Amino acid sequence: MSVLLFSLGVLVVGLGLAASIALHELGHLLPAKAFGVRVTQYMIGFGPTLWSRRRGETEYGVKAVPLGGYIRMIGMYPPHRGEAPGTIREDSTGFLQQMAAEAKEWEAEQYGPEEAHRTFSALAVPKKLAVMLGGPLMNLLICVVLTTVLLCGIGLPGITPTVSAVSQCVLPADAPEGTDCDGMPEAPAAAAGIEPGDVLRSIDGQEIRRWEDVTSAVRASGGSEVEIVLERDGEQLTLQAEPIMDARPVLDADGAAVHDANGGLVTEEVGFLGVAGTRDLVRRSPAEVPGMVWDTFTGTARIVVSLPARLWEVGEAAFGDEERDPNGPIGVVGVSRLAGEVVAAEQPGFALREKVATLLSMLASVNMALFVFNLIPLMPLDGGHVLGALIEGVRRWFARRRGSADPGPVDMSRLLPLTYAVALCFAAMTVLLLYADIVDPITLFGS
Incomplete structure (x- = not known):
């Protein structure tokens, strides 16, 4: 296997993943700016900043750990009822309440009363949904485009x-x-x-x-x-x-x-x-694209629903003698390794067209995975914010029906302990998949 070709495959899929993440965050950024929300950062990656430039009121940059990205909007958490943004008040001394209060305090320091109307929490429910669904829908769009190119431009076996x-x-x-x-x-x-x-x-x-x-x-x-x-x-x-x-x-x-x-x-x-x-x-008819996208969605959804059990199986394979499921979850390192195998492969009947088709299929699947995974209704994923906006909409609808006072935005800061717990679980999943992809990798053509 050519090391140069293998490295080229890793580079190609790496750029594809980076582009997918960048477009996902762009899906959040564009509607946020269109609705007047002040976006302070647009970042690809996490951790230390490698490069950044400020354009207008937004800092655009790349960070050291390429495992995602984010945009930062002011006012993600609403201020205390009856208080202007920037006002700090004493809250309960309970640990969970203090955690929420500190988060709200940090948010309050990012803007003044004159920008209260430009916060995320001030948006109407439909606009909140548009901002938070913009990222996953961008990944879905990428999947549809890549699938169309694959089916209609290159073809399937x-x-x-x-x-x-x-x-x-x-x-x-x-x-x-x-x-x-x-x-x-x-x-x-x-x-x-x-x-x-x-x-x-x-x-x-x-x-x-x-x-x-x-x-x-x-x-x-x-x-x-x-x-x-x-x-x-x-x-x-x-x-x-x-x-x-x-x-x-x-x-x-x-x-x-x-x-x-x-x-x-x-x-x-x-x-x-x-x-x-x-x-x-x-080559297939464009009429077959929706069916293939739906099959990709349902297959990915089944994996996500059964993710805890599948991760347990990955752990058994990585730390024991069990055989790893080739259709199970795979991390960034595993995807990159498979891409390297594809480009460097010298299998009979696996020429350039077949290699390009396989890479496109991989990137389409990754974007569908990003779409489905981000819709999980847990913070800090987009689905958690979507669920909060939907609950807010339901509460306001019932308040209007009863003639009650507007209950205001849902305070997602109260879910910070759960958010940190979920983030810790995701970090553990990332480490497990990283280890498994190194010691017991999934391969296309055998070892």
């Missing part, structure tokens, strides 16, 4: 109507590989003169766009002569063939042969021609 092989005779569907043709009837394709390399264009008047078109046309025309239009060496030819009725495997939705409960091949009497298509990347 499939079979094309270019003939790769022609059967010389008709063998039983369950005949072992290598069975000779002694005493067997000649296959219709061979009798018609079809050759490897021919591109099938139509069968019995049915236009051929995908291999599935070949299968459906041939299976429906058993026992009758059909006209086959094909392209050979740039010229169009018309041949006559007569697919025979034969017991052929029943195919599932993915084109794979169906087996019964005992492992036996399930067959049906259909037309048989005797040609095999060519495996390649096949």
Whole structure:
């Protein structure tokens, strides 16, 4: 495996992840500024600042630990009811109340009464939702764009109507590989003169766009002569063939042969021609993009829902003898390693197009993971702020219905202990995945 190519793969996915994080934070920044909120920082990463520049009232920068990013808006926590921003009051001496009071005090020092209308907490509920959902929705948009490029521009692994092989005779569907043709009837394709390399264009008047078109046309025309239009060496030819009725495997939705409960091949009497298509990347219709995005979403959501159990399995694999699930959670180091493997791979049939398609698929999956993960309704994730805004909206709606006083914004500072606990859990998860990706990495092509 080339070290240079491996490093190139790591760099490519690293830049892709950095761009995804930057665009996620941009999804928060743009609506916040559009609604007049004063944003003091836009940062990619955490920890010590490596580089920053101030533009207007916002500092833009890059920090040392590339594991996320944030924007800082003034007034994330509302002031005490009946007090102007910047006013500090004594609160309960309880530990949890003191923690919330100190956070509110720090927030109050960031702006004066004249900027109270520019705080996040002063926004109406729909605007709060727009700001907090802007980041995850940006990741969803990136996933949709990458998936569209992958499906419609590059394609997914499939079979094309270019003939790769022609059967010389008709063998039983369950005949072992290598069975000779002694005493067997000649296959219709061979009798018609079809050759490897021919591109099938139509069968019995049915236009051929995908291999599935070949299968459906041939299976429906058993026992009758059909006209086959094909392209050979740039010229169009018309041949006559007569697919025979034969017991052929029943195919599932993915084109794979169906087996019964005992492992036996399930067959049906259909037309048989005797040609095999060519495996390649096949471009798909834009109409298939929503379905693939939905499949990516549901698959990611299942992983997130079962995350505690899956992390336990990762721990057992990292610290014990259990085998790591290749479809389980993976950290930044693991994703980077896989990208390096993809670029440096020298596997047969895994050329540049396949490598680009795999990298795009990885980045699309990462952005879907960012979308789903950030919607978890826990602070400090975006989903926690979204939940707070929704609760605020419900409280205000009930207050209006009852003719009561406006209850005001939900004070998320009261959840700081839970916020710190969740952040600690996320940090532990990051460390676990980092360790597992180093000592027991998931690989695509084996060790």
